[in-house]
Amino acid sequence: MIPLSVDISDASHFHENTTLTGLSCSYDGRYFLLSSDQSGCANVYRVATEANRIEQLTHFATQPTFAISYFPRDSRFLYRQDQCGDELDHIWVHEPDGQRRDLTPGDGLKASFLQWNDSGEQFWLLHNQRDASVYDVYCYCAADYTNQRVFTNCDQVNVCDISRDGVWLACEKELNSRANQLVFYRLDTSKGKRYEYQPGYWVGKNDMQARHMIMSFAPDSQSVFYTSDLDCEHKNVWVLDLVTGKTAELLRLGWDVTAFYFSPSGRYQICEVNRDAKTCLQVTDTNTQKPYFLSNEEDAATGLCFSPDESRIGYYTESCICPANLHIHHIGGSNNRLIQAQNPKLPQQRLVRAEVVHYRSFDGLSIPALLYRPSEASADNPVAAMLWIHGGPGDQSQQKFDPVIQHLVSNGYAVLAVNHRGSTGYGKTFFHMADRQHGDVDLEDCLYAKHYLGDLDWVDGQRIGIMGCSYGGFLALAALTFKPDIFALAINIFGVTNWLRTLNSIPPWMGGVRKRIYDVMGDPTLEHQRLKQVSPLFHASQICRPLLVVQGKNDQRVLQIESDEIVQAVKRNGVPVEYLLFEDEGHGFNRRANLIAASNHYLNFLNQYL
Template identity: 40%
Template sequence: MRNTSMFAVGFIAFTAFISSCQQQATTSQPAAPATESAPQAQATAPATKTYTIEEFMATTSIRGNAIATDNSKVLYSSNQTGIYNAFEVPVTGGEPKQVTSSTDNSVFVISYLPDNKRILYASDKGGNEITHIYLHNPDGTSRDLTPDAKAKSEFAEWSHDKKSFFYISNKRDPKFFDLYEMDVASFTPKLVFRNDKALDLGAISRNKRYLAFTKSITTNNSDLYLYDTKTKQLKHLSKHTGDIQYRPETFTPDDKQLYFLTDEGQEYTYLKSYDLATGKTAIVEKAPWDIMYSYFSRNGKYRVTGINNDARTEVKIYETATGQPISLPAMPSGDITAVRISDDEKLMSFYVNSSKSPNNLYVYSFDGQQPRKLTNTMNPKISEDDLVEGKVVRYKSFDGMEIPALLYTPKGIAEGEKRPALLWIHGGPGGQTRLNYSPLMQYLVNHGYVLLAVNNRGSSGYGKTFFAADDQKHGDADLKDCIAAKDYLNSTGFVAEDKIGIIGGSYGGYMVLAGLAFAPDEFAVGVDIFGVANWLRTLQSIPPWWESFREALYKEMGNPKTDSAALYNKSPLFFANQIKKPLMVLQGANDPRVLKVESDEIVAAVKKNNVPVEYMVFPDEGHGFVKKENEIKGYSAILDFLDTYLKKAPAEQTRTSGQ
């Protein structure tokens, strides 16, 4: 179980959601060089159909998957009903079957039970992030297995014999996640590890003797620990100086070695082993990018590795006995993500996704058959030919640092035509916008907006130097990366220089507010989706379950007790009088990360400037919108706002609005 970077989790439709989920992909295309010439408009623009937000949202979003132990079906979550519910589909293909019938809170699948009739799923209340683990029965009833109303519980993994599963919960102390094991015959939990040191669980050995943990020191520095449940000893495995990351991944099937990720002596994370008997370490696997994860199939026949290859995930599957990569048939075009291997190691389920096609579920048999597509999630009224593939580009920032970005160019731009543009800023601050499908992205591009998704300094996936380059410089160096992006857009020749706006969610929402407040003449409009306005309040009110990386967060962003002046100066709320361009704000009322009061106050402050401000609050959402009805309302309103104040606004208005 791993904690993700601050605000990156939650905005499902807005970021690629780099989480502790195991995401994989096919071999990626090479990145565009920094000196690549800008795309040219066509002399004769072909006709491109535009679509409504209802049509885009009629595309189904699916996530999570688990193969039944008898290889008969695959379980997944789908928002086909307007909210995420559990569905299952036969591995031979056919019509998916709805398993749960929630109408209020999203259901996110975990696994089948060994009987293949019951399932485990996770759910919270209206996006409050107090997740519980539920058992769903064939008769349609569900039982909360972790019923403490104030406690957050998260599934960790099954025991190897499938007679129990492990989960973490903060029911004893809101700040700390203890490890429990729940017997599936009686569904009674027992405490396995009392966590009083704010450790994060990483791996459990198959014989249940060893637990591996990571301890966050800063966002660039962590430690590795091994706990022996037999001797009750906690051993520090990574004594070091300087900033080095250590993260446990998995134990080998024979329980003799611990595999872990580290960037020790390297720019990118790589895989190493630790021998439990001798204490010796050895390099297992390296790549020219960050290795994101590596894990073994249930009986150890295969090892799967995911590599963060320039905003795409590259997947490699090795035969454990030989260490050699296995030969796979031609796979569907796109990123292959969320690979799951069946218990008997005969089947593999996975998703295929690209920037212009949503997730679809596939199954592949290791006997060499061609992969079988099990879902068709794209709205049949939408043609992929009308959508736009993202393109990796790079540009130089104010200090010469090279900034990676993803460019989406609308189809049908005629020679000499100038289009409005948006900078798209991800959450995090250590997130990364990736080449995955986003209905909002495609909706905006389909309606004529050039979109540049900026992976500014501080983004993950580009090495530890780049990741650390924004520490204590938020709202300054990273904002300058966004301002420099305007020069790149202007160089394309098809962007209207005075019609460049900025949009972002979570930390990206903060960047929107920072851009409008600290560089008030740079961006024509801003769309803030639950962004931080007051860092002093946000850092003082972070959820108690973030205790394991509270200090790391403070060291990156600033401590509200000792760095109050710096945090005040990077908080847009206190400089809202400088905002003079139109602003739109969207907020979930149940957001535990960026409290609703943050948006309330920035909206009230900006309105005093006689600046156009639009504000939407969703009472049944948290830090991320997961209900289709709300997404339709919110995304439609965003386009209306942009059309009014960016696309159709006279140039003079975009320069002087609010003055």
């Protein structure tokens, strides 16, 4: 065992890294704008590209604040903020004198940023003030913030992007869980100041079983790029020529393309690919059609942001054992790391890289997973283990730094992060295998993951638990409920306990995806009995093993009552149950103090019962 200078049981060492998100370059190329939680709460910062100096620009002690974009012509910037995790983001502008202004005031309103126009004199925002279930498009004047609605969303589409010349609006229209359409509206102001619009192009037919996703417009606004799984398993890149209306497949890589965009002039093309739960980056110089390499770490780089003159690139690198670091790359020259996010007290010698593994489930299907093995685990010293189940249900556990997992592994617990059927990244057949069978076939995948762990000679097969957040919390609770003798314990982190209530209380601002959720999970009106059957709350009397429940009071997706009721029900069984409620969090935790408290509680719970 390697001697340590820090107390690895203290989760603060794992969470006191600096979490960096977002990236925008100033008009003069001198600064990058980003969000950082180095103060303990996410705020907006700027980083000088040459002086390696970071400066805090917002100073909220308890309200997480996230950078969006610099203004293209001056030092003002936009940021977003909700209220204690309620996910009702408002868009704010921060003036050079420190004054701030809410551009989207209103109770119950949710807003997001769309795009700047070519000149930088206007920008577009989305919000749902007119109708809580859909998002209209508003054009704002950068000089005085006056605005007008330029698109009234009568067709119930999901607005995704707008061309920088303001002519084309790219939208997605849901058909079912396996298919959608892309709708491109042409905005026309020729009739005075009143905007007229009608669909100019459609991609996808009503009877076509394919999903499409908008990626980006070309910088010249003459074409738009999207991904599609038409006639294949994975999401490939396609292009629509907005002049001719013709479409063509551009890239087919054998894995899902997750992002596709360009540098400001269009010279550099950026493609991010989800390759076996790891994001890989491809940068192409369109002048030469040759790859451009940022550094030796280019395959781990994400979130590229170019300076206006394309002389510098800001980007992040991340791995299982290192949180996201910010780099600045000078085109044709050096590569500098400006912010090292890792906490100096992080016990580096205890961190573990994930191993990609596969195991067979009940029907012979190969299930991918990420295996974290503690350094002390051996056949002579078998360790306890936890299954980690992601949310979604269609998300994916990826090869990224996770302080919760690393805290557990450093303290001697093996972790298997399961990407059960229904997870993204492994093709559309795999993704849809659990449709309307969630809580059944994917639960079986988790049970067989336990068998896989139990067969490893360095794992103690009698000491295996299960945990997860959101949908993963539901599966953890379902395992403890419907397979009560399989797992030693469970940790349910804001997971669903009553599908009937959750599906009937989907927030209005999620109206654009309600149809797809019902198609995947089931309609509570039409499938009442099946949804009740897979809801742990109605079968809580079967729970006989220790349970920890963690919840945010302001969660709008999984209401607090979901956790309140399951805790009370399990208490009636005389089973050990613990409840951790955060007053200032929602669906997902943002405040460092809460993240540390939660991780410490997880470890203490495992130490006591596992």
